[in-house]
Amino acid sequence: MSIGSNGKRSNGGPELDAGIALSVQELSKQHTVVHLLRNTPTSSVFARLRDRGDPIFGGQTGGAFDLDDDEDEDEFEERPPEPGEVVDWPLREVSFEVARGEVVGVVGRPAAGPQTLARILGGMTSPSAGRIVARGRIGPSVELAALLTRRETHPRRVAKTLARVLGVGRSRRREYVEQVLRLAAGDGPAGPSPVSERQRMRHVVLAAALDPYADVLVLDEVPTAADAAFHERFTERLELLLRQGAAAVVTSGDLELILRLCSRAVLLEHGEVVREGPVAEVIEAVGQTSGAQPAARPRRVGFDARAALLAVETTDESGERKRSFRPYDEPRVLIQFETAEPRLTVTCRVKLIADGARTFSTDGDLIAEPGRYIAVLRIPAGSVPDGDYQVTVDLFVVHEGQRSTIGRQNVVQMAFEGFGDDGGTLADEIGAPVGSTRSAAEADWTIEPDAD
Amino acid sequence: MVTEQLQPTRHPLGAGTFKEPSRRLTVIERRRPGVLSAFRELWRYRRFTLHFGRSILTRRYATAWLGLVWLPLRPVLNIAAKLLVFGGLVGITAGAIPYPVYFLLASGAWVLFAESVLWSIRALEMNRSVLRELHVPRLVVIAGALVPSGIDFLIHIALVSCGLLYYYLRTDHFYLELTLLSPLIVGAALLLLMLLGLGAGLILAAGARARDVRFGLTYLVSFLYFLTPVIYPFELIPNEWKPVALLNPVTGAMELFKLGLIPGEEVSWKALVVTVTAVFALWVPGLWLFQRREVRDW
Numbered sequence: 072m073s074i075g076s077n078g079k080r081s082n083g084g085p086e087l088d089a090g091i092a093l094s095v096q097e098l099s100k101q102h103t104v105v106h107l108l109r110n111t112p113t114s115s116v117f118a119r120l121r122d123r124g125d126p127i128f129g130g131q132t133g134g135a136f137d138l139d140d141d142e143d144e145d146e147f148e149e150r151p152p153e154p155g156e157v158v159d160w161p162l163r164e165v166s167f168e169v170a171r172g173e174v175v176g177v178v179g180r181p182a183a184g185p186q187t188l189a190r191i192l193g194g195m196t197s198p199s200a201g202r203i204v205a206r207g208r209i210g211p212s213v214e215l216a217a218l219l220t221r222r223e224t225h226p227r228r229v230a231k232t233l234a235r236v237l238g239v240g241r242s243r244r245r246e247y248v249e250q251v252l253r254l255a256a257g258d259g260p261a262g263p264s265p266v267s268e269r270q271r272m273r274h275v276v277l278a279a280a281l282d283p284y285a286d287v288l289v290l291d292e293v294p295t296a297a298d299a300a301f302h303e304r305f306t307e308r309l310e311l312l313l314r315q316g317a318a319a320v321v322t323s324g325d326l327e328l329i330l331r332l333c334s335r336a337v338l339l340e341h342g343e344v345v346r347e348g349p350v351a352e353v354i355e356a357v358g359q360t361s362g363a364q365p366a367a368r369p370r371r372v373g374f375d376a377r378a379a380l381l382a383v384e385t386t387d388e389s390g391e392r393k394r395s396f397r398p399y400d401e402p403r404v405l406i407q408f409e410t411a412e413p414r415l416t417v418t419c420r421v422k423l424i425a426d427g428a429r430t431f432s433t434d435g436d437l438i439a440e441p442g443r444y445i446a447v448l449r450i451p452a453g454s455v456p457d458g459d460y461q462v463t464v465d466l467f468v469v470h471e472g473q474r475s476t477i478g479r480q481n482v483v484q485m486a487f488e489g490f491g492d493d494g495g496t497l498a499d500e501i502g503a504p505v506g507s508t509r510s511a512a513e514a515d516w517t518i519e520p521d522a523d
Numbered sequence: 524m525v526t527e528q529l530q531p532t533r534h535p536l537g538a539g540t541f542k543e544p545s546r547r548l549t550v551i552e553r554r555r556p557g558v559l560s561a562f563r564e565l566w567r568y569r570r571f572t573l574h575f576g577r578s579i580l581t582r583r584y585a586t587a588w589l590g591l592v593w594l595p596l597r598p599v600l601n602i603a604a605k606l607l608v609f610g611g612l613v614g615i616t617a618g619a620i621p622y623p624v625y626f627l628l629a630s631g632a633w634v635l636f637a638e639s640v641l642w643s644i645r646a647l648e649m650n651r652s653v654l655r656e657l658h659v660p661r662l663v664v665i666a667g668a669l670v671p672s673g674i675d676f677l678i679h680i681a682l683v684s685c686g687l688l689y690y691y692l693r694t695d696h697f698y699l700e701l702t703l704l705s706p707l708i709v710g711a712a713l714l715l716l717m718l719l720g721l722g723a724g725l726i727l728a729a730g731a732r733a734r735d736v737r738f739g740l741t742y743l744v745s746f747l748y749f750l751t752p753v754i755y756p757f758e759l760i761p762n763e764w765k766p767v768a769l770l771n772p773v774t775g776a777m778e779l780f781k782l783g784l785i786p787g788e789e790v791s792w793k794a795l796v797v798t799v800t801a802v803f804a805l806w807v808p809g810l811w812l813f814q815r816r817e818v819r820d821w
Contacts, residue, residue, distance in 0.1 A: 087548060171544060196658040197554040207545030218656050219574065222582070236574045286545050316544065 087206050092318030093169040093287050098201035100162040100187050100342075161187035163342040164201065169287070171206070174309075174319040176329035176350055178357055179339035185322035188339075189291035190214065192320060207286025211237055214291055216276045226252060226275045233279045243284065254278040254308055257300060269424065269461050274301050281308050288312065288319040293328050298459075298484070306332070324392070330354055378417060380466040380478035381407040381443070385485050395486040402485065406446040406464055407521060408477075410439040416469040419446045419518070423460040423485065435516035443521035450515075460485045558810055561662055568663040575663065576670020579646055583671075598678050602630060609754050617756050619787055620698040624686045629753040631679030632780045636716040636773055637744050638672030643724025644737050661813065665724055669717060676713075700786035708783030715776035715798055722805030725813050751777055769794045772801030 087094055161184040169175045177185040190196045192203065193212025211233065219236055220229040230248040239247045255274035277294055288309070294302040309319065309332070321332055329336060329350060336353035338346035346356045387393050388401040396402040406419050419435045435446050462485050466477040554560075565572070584590050609615050610622040617625035643665040647654070650664055691697055727736045751773045752760070760768050768774055769791055775798030778790040 089544065092544075191551060194551075195656065197551065200553055202553075203549075203551040205549040205551075207547060207549065209549055209551075215657070218653060222578070232574070236570050238570055 087204055090170050091168050092171045092173070092206050092316075093209075093320065094204045095165055095167050095188075096202050096204065098162055098165045098188070098191070098203060099160065099199050100184070100191065100196075101199040102159040102161060160342045162191075162198070162339075165337075165339065165342070165344055166201075167337050167344065167347055169318045169320060171286075171316045171318055172313050173335065174313060174321060174333045176321045176323075176333035176336040176353075177339065178322075178324075178326065178329055178336055178353065184339045184342045185324075186291065187342075189289055189320070189322040192287070192289045193291065205287045208282075208284060209287045210282035210285030210289055211280060212289040212291045213277055213280045216279045217273075220272075220276065223272075226255060226271055229272060229275045230279065237279075237282065239284060247283065250283055251275060251278045254281065254304055255301075257304055270298070270459075277301075277305060278308075281305065281312060283312065286317055288317055290319055290321045290323065290332075293321065293323050293325070293332070326354055326357065378408060378410040378412070378415065378439075378466065378468050378477050380464070381409055383407075383462075383464045385462065394484055395488060397488055402450045402487070404448045404450070404462060404464065406448075406466070407443065408446070408466055409443045410468075411441050412468075413440055415439050417444075418465075418467040418469070418474070419448075419516075420465040420467065421448050422463045422465075424463065425456075425458045425460050433516075435518055437518040444518055445521040446516065446518040448516055457487050460487070556814060561660065561810060561814065564660040565662055565666060568659050571659050571663045572666045573670065575646060575650055575667030579642060579649060579667065579671050580674070582649060594674065595678050598630075598634070598675055599682070602627060602679075602682065605630075605754070615755050615759070618758070620785055621686070621690055624683060624690065624698055625756065625785065626754070627679055627683040627686055628784060629777065629781065631676050631683065632712065632716055632777055633748065633751065633753045633773075634675040634679060635672050635713060636720040636776070637748065638675050639668050639717055639720025640723045640727075640744060641737070641740065642668035642671050643721055644728050644740065647728050648737070661728075662725070662810075665721060665728065665813075668721065668724060672717075672720065698786075699784050701784070705783045709780060712776050712780035712783060715779065715802060716773070718802045718806065719772060719776060719798070722802055722809050725809035726805050728813070747771070747773065753777065770797060772798050774798070 165184070165188065167175070177188055179185050187196075189212050191198050192209055193215045194209070195212065195215050195218075216233055220232050223229045223232055227248065230251040231244070233251070234244045234247045252275065255271065255278040274294075277292065280290060280292075281288060290309075294305050313319065319332075321329055323329065333350045335348065336350040337344055338353050338356055346353050382405075384392055384405045384407075385394060386403055386405055387396065388403070393400065393402070404421050406421075408417065408419070410417060415438070417437050417439050419437075420432060421435075422432045433448065435448060437444065437446070463479060465479050467474050468477055554564075580591070580594070584593050587593055589596070606623055606626060610626060616622055646664050646668050647661065654661065654664065687698060727740065748754075750768070750771050752768070757765075757768070757774070757778055775790065775794030775796075778788065778794055779798075782788045782790045
């Protein structure tokens with residue numbers, strides 16, 4: 072059974088046509104983001120606790136208690152937002168079907184909903200209304216696999232943990248683990264791995280998403296072209312599984328990959344389906360509506376009562392999303408975040424890690440008022456040696472003298488080409504080694520209110 | 524290059540062959556509030572329960588040089604010290620059976636309760652960052668506390684077995700009384716202890732900030748340890764204090780556990796009523812409070 076599903080059988084319940092692997096039926100998802108600072112001095116302690124929510128519970132208030140557990144209560148009542156709340160619909164009555172052996176891409180601009188769909192399919196959250204019916208088992212999303220194994224330090228342990236949690240039977244577990252590890256590492260000659268430890272772990276997580284026992288695959292992330300060898304293995308395995316009858320839903324923000332992997336696509340706008348059809352037509356429609364490649368939906372990476380890290384992106388000077396940079400591109404890291412508390416000290420930290428050996432870090436600080444911000448770190452051309460970098464962004468806030476981590480976003484990779492191996496070090500140019508803090512004035516940071 | 528054939532059992536005709544469509548349907552629907560729903564979810568996410576329980580153990584001992592060796596070492600050292608003090612220096616006796624056997628049995632039952640309470644609160648804190656991203660029912664995480672407490676209980680049972688073997692070889696006498704009803708009685712007692720532990724954890728985790736509660740609870744549980752007949756048999760309590768001792772909800776479950784194993788034990792129905800009432804008193808408002816604190820818009 073898929074994680075997060077109700078696991079109902081077909082007798083008396085939903086039905087699917089024989090050739091259909093997945094049916095998304097009027098699926099809606101409502102987010103109620105509680106503005107968590109309603110703790111006026113006059114409110115009682117209990118009311119303050121209730122209204123603020125608890126970080127343990129996601130910083131949001133709870134649901135109703137229903138002893139009757141009424142199964143017939145299918146209607147989702149749209150609740151008007153209370154003062155201090157913002158109601159958002161990442162998905163609104165989304166319907167489409169995926170046939171067996173088919174790959175469907177779900178694309179959309181920021182806040183359009185592909186990520187939320189992947190989270191629901193992957194069992195990380197549940198819909199507010201509508202339903203998804205799948206024939207057989209739904210595989211894990213990359214995000215879920217990464218989340219469950221983020222403290223693991225060894226690829227085999229990652230694979231074993233996923234096998235256990237995802238319900239791979241004991242008899243198949245060893246085979247599953249071997250397949251995941253083989254796909255992640257390849258059949259190359261034994262010896263030191265050409266990729267970094269962090270990349271190896273990432274490969275295992277991505278390989279686990281191609282669950283050979285799943286009937287529907289959820290690919291919310293796929294390997295980038297920069298990671299050529301693994302990308303080839305990944306694509307071949309995906310094609311093999313598709314030939315064997317699996318279906319796949321791809322929600323990656325990379326339109327080139329969507330174009331290459333998918334036969335059909337669904338375009339979401341403001342959570343609703345606006346276009347569905349052959350992938351080339353839909354991609355063209357994306358270009359017409361946005362004028363550029365759609366970025367992934369801002370994901371609430373982490374938040375508490377004070378702030379939220381929404382999205383991280385790597386772009387060139389023109390704002391086009393990129394992973395691979397040439398010297399004239401003027402690479403930059405864009406960090407979108409939101410704060411809910413007045414006079415809050417917020418720190419964005421960007422780390423670039425290459426092969427686990429060269430690590431650079433720089434901080435950008437701001438005393439923020441409630442609202443959305445966009446922080447931009449410019450990486451001066453010629454200052455970065457060639458290579459692949461893992462980019463990690465952390466958001467911290469300082470409250471009552473204590474610094475706490477709000478969220479962390481790992482951008483898959485930034486690759487620099489043609490900058491020269493003997494270029495200056497990033498640390499010299501824009502920041503300082505890990506552990507030290509620089510003010511925004513010293514590093515090449517700008518942090519401004521987000522006009523959008 | 525991927526050339527291997529995937530799962531010959533699932534794809535008998537080999538790679539590239541369309542496999543038979545599954546007859547089973549997976550349905551993902553809106554999460555429903557309610558008590559029955561909560562228990563259904565607990566079953567559905569049972570693998571997460573084990574995962575969270577296991578992560579408690581690995582994270583607890585990951586940074587220790589001895590690592591998982593501490594898992595049996597901690598209860599062994601704890602038991603050894605307490606046996607030396609209570610069985611040796613203080614000289615408490617347990618009637619028909621040797622005091623070490625009695626103490627190990629009672630301690631095993633106690634850790635099942637006490638560790639369940641403490642870990643159910645700690646588990647939410649330890650997994651807070653995961654729970655921000657992953658909307659699994661929080662009850663699943665609380666139930667994960669049964670993994671470390673269950674392992675501690677099994678270690679105690681292993682020690683009891685060693686003790687019984689020692690006394691059997693030495694005196695040719697098996698000190699426990701096992702009847703056909705024993706598994707039933709012991710099972711009921713263990714269930715009550717687990718429900719008491721998780722229920723207390725549930726209501727405390729839901730009612731207030733977990734870290735504040737945890738700091739206070741450590742002392743409360745230590746105090747309760749001395750009030751419960753773990754170190755001493757219930758018969759050693761002076762008669763005028765026995766009604767007060769019966770008000771302790773752990774006493775009933777503890778005495779029931781002993782009744783299933785130790786010859787000559789008795790259990791007061793009043794103690795059992797208090798225990799069962801406490802289970803309901805903890806779980807009904809606990810679930811209610813807990814669900815209110817869960818994310819509304821799953």
